Amino acid sequence: MNILIMGGPGAGKGTMSEKIVEEYKINHISTGDIFRSEIGKQTELGMKAKGYMDQGLLVPDEVTNAMVKSYLEMLDNKNGFLLDGYPRTIDQAKAFDEMSKGTSLVIDKVLALDISLDELTARVTGRRLCRGCSEIYHVTNKPSQKEGICDKCGGELYQRKDDTVESLKVRLEEYRTSTMPVLEYYRKQGLVSVIDASQSIEDVWNDTRKALEAEV
Numbered sequence: 001m002n003i004l005i006m007g008g009p010g011a012g013k014g015t016m017s018e019k020i021v022e023e024y025k026i027n028h029i030s031t032g033d034i035f036r037s038e039i040g041k042q043t044e045l046g047m048k049a050k051g052y053m054d055q056g057l058l059v060p061d062e063v064t065n066a067m068v069k070s071y072l073e074m075l076d077n078k079n080g081f082l083l084d085g086y087p088r089t090i091d092q093a094k095a096f097d098e099m100s101k102g103t104s105l106v107i108d109k110v111l112a113l114d115i116s117l118d119e120l121t122a123r124v125t126g127r128r129l130c131r132g133c134s135e136i137y138h139v140t141n142k143p144s145q146k147e148g149i150c151d152k153c154g155g156e157l158y159q160r161k162d163d164t165v166e167s168l169k170v171r172l173e174e175y176r177t178s179t180m181p182v183l184e185y186y187r188k189q190g191l192v193s194v195i196d197a198s199q200s201i202e203d204v205w206n207d208t209r210k211a212l213e214a215e216v
């Protein structure tokens with residue numbers, strides 16, 4: 001099974017990805033991993049990508065697309081993959097379709113984790129980090145024993161500057177606007193399941209499993 005997962009800020013994409021990979025024994029593949037691997041192995045494509053990155057330029061789609069394909073073809077685990085962070089644009093999605101046609105790399109399902117602004121706000125604005133050890137707390141879901149003080153190291157807890165309602169609203173809007181064309185593209189192919197990520201982790205996971213196990 002080949003899955004594409006999409007999810008905005010605070011939607012819990014990392015948590016769901018871990019569960020999916022464990023349950024279905026598939027490869028978790030993020031574009032970051034692919035770039036690191038190709039550049040590390042100094043493949044021709046990797047070196048090309050590095051050339052652009054070193055100049056502070058965006059890596060062109062044709063290089064990224066080719067790198068993703070070659071990386072996926074090299075995988076030992078043939079159960080499938082969970083793609084994370086790619087395709088990011090409709091051009092990349094079309095190119096990937098073109099490349100994967102008739103191969104084992106065709107995308108079977110697209111999961112879109114969606115969260116309401118209210119729930120996102122509750123999750124993120126309650127977050128507190130430790131200055132000493134970077135442990136993460138939450139004022140209601142995971143409070144420290146003494147307010148403002150880390151249980152682990154006694155360090156001071158603080159709130160990240162960009163964890164405010166205003167900036168969250170902007171980040172959520174940006175995410176929705178940029179992913180909408182890609183989602184629309186896959187929706188026309190009947191591949192998209194929208195998951196309500198405002199629910200508890202358990203319920204999100206149940207919905208995710210149902211979506212993945214339903215016949216297309």
Ligand SMILES: [Zn+2]
Nearest residue numbers: 130133150153
């Ligand atoms: Zn600490």
